[in-house]
Amino acid sequence: MQSTAAQTGAGSFLSTIIMFVLIFLIFWLLIIRPQQKRQKERQKMLDSVxxxxxxxxxxxxxxxxxxxxxxxxxxxxxxxxxxxxxxxxxxxxxxxxxxxxxx
Structure with a gap:
């Protein structure tokens, strides 16, 4: 009975970790990456003055x-x-x- 509960707990922990990784990936794709791209374009513009x-x-x-x-x-x-x-x-x-x- 305990082994089933332990497996369920481990599976729940694993799914939580996967969910956090997916949320971070979405956050990076939607917010961080476009901001980095804008910063590079702005720096290129400033360097070309x-x-x-x-x-x-x-x-x-x-x-x-x-x-x-x-x-x-x-x-x-x-x-x-x-x-x-x-x-x-x-x-x-x-x-x-x-x-x-x-x-």
Missing amino acids: KKGDKVITIGGVHGTVVGMDEKTLLIQIADNVKVKYERSAVSQIIREGVDSPSS
Whole structure:
């Protein structure tokens, strides 16, 4: 009688573990993986910024990149007005003749 109860308990434990693995797999496929893909695309976009590119910052400021270093960009937003921004503050790059994704 105890062996049947032990087998039922072991089977229940195994099914619980399988259920947790399936839930984690679904969670990873629906949430984590797409987020990683978006991060890679954003990093690729930020790495492709070059002088002369027109950009929009996360604050909505439009300007042209006139200088850059590894972590920052110098963006001209008006005549004789240049502002230094972190690269991560760029929301999108606007290139002439190329459709830019609307974010």
